[in-house]
Amino acid sequence: MKITNVEAIPLAVPFRRPFAFASGQATAADHVLVRITTDDGLVGYGEAPPRPYTYGETAASIVAVVRDLFAPVLVGADPFARERLRADLARTVANNAAKGAVDVALWDLVGQACGQPVHVLLGHAADDVAVAHMIGLGTPSEMVADAVEMNDRYGVEAFKVKVGRDLAHDLAAVRELRRELGDSVELYADANRGWDADTAIVAARRLADFHVTSLEEPNPADDVLGRRRIVRESPIPIVGDESTITLGGVARSLLDGDSQATSVKVARTGFTESAKIVGLCEGLGVATMVGNQIDGMLGTVASTALACGLRSLARHPVEVTNFLLMTDDVLTEPPTIVDGRAAARQGPGLGVTIDPDKLAHYRTDR
Ligand code: MUC
Ligand code: MG
Numbered sequence: 001m002k003i004t005n006v007e008a009i010p011l012a013v014p015f016r017r018p019f020a021f022a023s024g025q026a027t028a029a030d031h032v033l034v035r036i037t038t039d040d041g042l043v044g045y046g047e048a049p050p051r052p053y054t055y056g057e058t059a060a061s062i063v064a065v066v067r068d069l070f071a072p073v074l075v076g077a078d079p080f081a082r083e084r085l086r087a088d089l090a091r092t093v094a095n096n097a098a099k100g101a102v103d104v105a106l107w108d109l110v111g112q113a114c115g116q117p118v119h120v121l122l123g124h125a126a127d128d129v130a131v132a133h134m135i136g137l138g139t140p141s142e143m144v145a146d147a148v149e150m151n152d153r154y155g156v157e158a159f160k161v162k163v164g165r166d167l168a169h170d171l172a173a174v175r176e177l178r179r180e181l182g183d184s185v186e187l188y189a190d191a192n193r194g195w196d197a198d199t200a201i202v203a204a205r206r207l208a209d210f211h212v213t214s215l216e217e218p219n220p221a222d223d224v225l226g227r228r229r230i231v232r233e234s235p236i237p238i239v240g241d242e243s244t245i246t247l248g249g250v251a252r253s254l255l256d257g258d259s260q261a262t263s264v265k266v267a268r269t270g271f272t273e274s275a276k277i278v279g280l281c282e283g284l285g286v287a288t289m290v291g292n293q294i295d296g297m298l299g300t301v302a303s304t305a306l307a308c309g310l311r312s313l314a315r316h317p318v319e320v321t322n323f324l325l326m327t328d329d330v331l332t333e334p335p336t337i338v339d340g341r342a343a344a345r346q347g348p349g350l351g352v353t354i355d356p357d358k359l360a361h362y363r364t365d366r
Helices: 059-074 082-089 096-114 118-122 140-154 167-181 197-209 224-233 247-256 272-284 297-309 356-362
Strands: 003-010 013-021 024-029 032-038 043-048 128-135 158-162 186-190 212-216 238-240 261-264 287-290 341-343
Touching (some): 059 082, 059 096, 082 096, 096 118, 096 272, 118 297, 128 140, 128 297, 158 167, 167 186, 167 197, 197 224, 247 261, 247 272, 272 287, 272 297, 287 297, 297 341
Parallel strands (some): 128 158, 158 186
């Protein structure tokens, strides 16, 4: 099997409401759909969400790098040669979301060629996983209303709370969430680098009082000694996310004492590098969890497949609810969450079908 065509198609699907966090805000799914076609007629898909505040990429940069640098390497290659292609793509530095989407599309093709779903190829740890919902910044009552709706309507019992602005405001939101949701739900927090080290240490102690289980990216990890001081003094584990975006970056962060657990995102490390990160962390006795890059529906299907594929990821609730922000998408079948769980697709590859009319409607390049 040989790749014959690689396309990067920019899309724009409006959100129902903006999603805010300490380092930025997203108002629409301005994502890039990567479509890879083979000589035997298979078509694989991946989704790249541009996150300039995290990786420096934009929709235009993703389209350009896929078209100008990645497509010439991929066309003519065998999609099964994922390791070789990963090395070829790695000659271009950064461009994490673009590389992640290409890798996801390759696994989609491999799964289709083998007649197996991706989570089965990865290791089939589970058929479904518990879901975590990420609560964007808002007033405490907006944040509580969001969580209560997710709990009532979808049975979700784990929540990642965005924090990292004014500490008093953050703590008020967490206090309200704990009071309204009760002691049985899991709350964990993500500051997206919004605090300095001193604030983060106070925050970590106060969050622990509300039984918050971990704290993601409290400060910029480049504030090296500040970050290590947080790790030493925090009563709850510090999770690496945007400071741990590659296999080597995860290793360095853990060994340097900059983080104690790792958020793994298909949107930046695809399936291939994500699995290596999970293996590294398993060997070091470090917890991993599937994070969400404010994924669209395709990215959500991929994240669920990753979590269902690998045992240590299937243990922690998986962040796969952000697609609910979207007013629509190009998949014929949106993901579902039932009784707080998300199931892996059973069809070969990612098990998705793209609706051609919706694709024509939402693409922004024609
Ligand atoms: C997260 O976990 O940080 C927010 C910004 C981004 O790039 O990812 C999200 C979620
Ligand atoms: Mg994060």
